Amino acid sequence: MKNTYIIALLQLPKIGPVLANKIIKSIPFQIRSSEDLNSALIAAQSRLKRIPEFSKEVIDEAVRNAEDISLKAKHLDIHVISIYDENYPKQFLEILNPPVVIYVQGNLNTLKQKRLLAVIGAREPSKFGLEAGYNITKHCLKQGAVIVSGLAQGCDTMAHTCALENNGKTIAVLPCGLDKIFPKQNRTLAQQILEQDGVLLSEYPPGTAVQKNYFIQRNRLQSALSDGVIIIESEIEGGTMHTFKFAKALQQPIGVLHHPLEYRTIKSAGNTAILEANQGIKLDSSNAINDFISMTFDQPMRTLTAVESEQD
Template identity: 40%
Template sequence: MHSDELKNTLGLAIQIGKLASDQSVLKFFELIDFERIRDIRDLTQMVNRHGVLKEIISETDFLIANAELENHHSHGIELVPFGSEYYPLSLAFTPNPPAILYVKGGKDILTQLPGVAIVGSRDISPAGEEITRRITCQIVAAGYIVVSGLAIGTDANAHKAALQAKGKTIAVLAHGLEEAKPKQNSRLAQEIIEKGGAWISEYPMGRPAQKQSFVQRNRIQVGLSAGSILIEAALNSGTMTQADFANKAKRPVFAVVPHQPNNPLNLNCEGTV
């Protein structure tokens, strides 16, 4: 088996069986010499030898993981493990990168990164929509992929503007990729794939979105991007976690703020002023 296949099988086995934290998967990738492993039996022995899991892993666990791997493939979802030639270097060199990226829409787009992340308020104003459109068009014209989170508001506007400008865009999701959420943006999500973009997640199929997973997906958006542009971010908004992750990753953050003290555009920018 190829080392990428072994990593994917191991990662799925741990994630499905909840045998360790998702971050522990990356630790195994660093500990194990996958080039020396010939088959599942070798992998089972090697993993148990390190004794990091909550319980002993069996060959049956790996067989279940292999079946789940095929299930992902049948849904058009590819797995890209850390260390793969397709794994974006811009993401690899950030704190706490995902061990596995789940990709729907074709993994070749990962070789065209870094892009530029455009995120902001769900309750975007008409002026904010126009600013998002103009900035996105400039980003596409400069040859960058637009990265966002498919949320209602700024995210959706950035994706739409990228597609209208004949660019490619990536939606980073906080759940498994059997479908894209929110449902209000499901047609937009399909159009992203149809026009050469992709959905990306760090979670396998069947993993529902949770409050913390929305926060953590922001670090992936940062990692896939050369910089982040924040549009209409309130003081305690989730958008501000994007800025926090960008600072930790030493990536630039750009924010749209009112150009005059009396805020003539009525933009909601308390978080980025």
């Protein structure tokens, strides 16, 4: 099945990745034209709920939009990878609503690495958080970790930069199209990631601007892609806590930077809460980091777990 028609499905109103995947799986034929797409929708309506009727004009427009997206991706050297392609990260199948299509720039071999570790945290971390986070990230890089983060300001920027400065590899998962780098001030960082065989990844097609709910969706992919998660610094209600919840549901090792009393503020309240609830591994020494790395990368393969997010 051509990826263009999978993209076209997602261009239709009220069709998200979960429903699109169900539609494709419910039909016994390949979609190779607008007519096939219409037939697939009609056939799926008898088996699945929530599929509205679409006019020929709406379907044709969705296909045209998909063709434009495919051409734009090709022009930008963006790989369009569907859930049915061999290069699709199998880790994403662990969540209930895996993206049906992802858009990837950079070295696909880096995406296939086995020792992927998410390093995440607040956009406005403390000086202690940044310095300690850099040292932890550097330590993990020496153990062969590929650093996954979200290209946001603060802790994410620190994690990606640390990887680049220490000849490591890094993957940035974005909440927007890969031609709409967010935040704008990290465009140079994004280019440096590509220049050092890293990867930019998004489930949103080129031209898609960031939206508030896309951050949570991005966070689920950061967690799912990685073998474990390290939280550098987070407030109680910080966006980082969404990634923590996804990692917890996936039963992943979760490392948490321990802040000594003199460095504890509202910015690290999330770290304190996680550790006090015994829901994370305290990272307060080189030995603790080594133990966390061993636990993360030497554990048996995870069993598939359906982890739901807030959007189809």
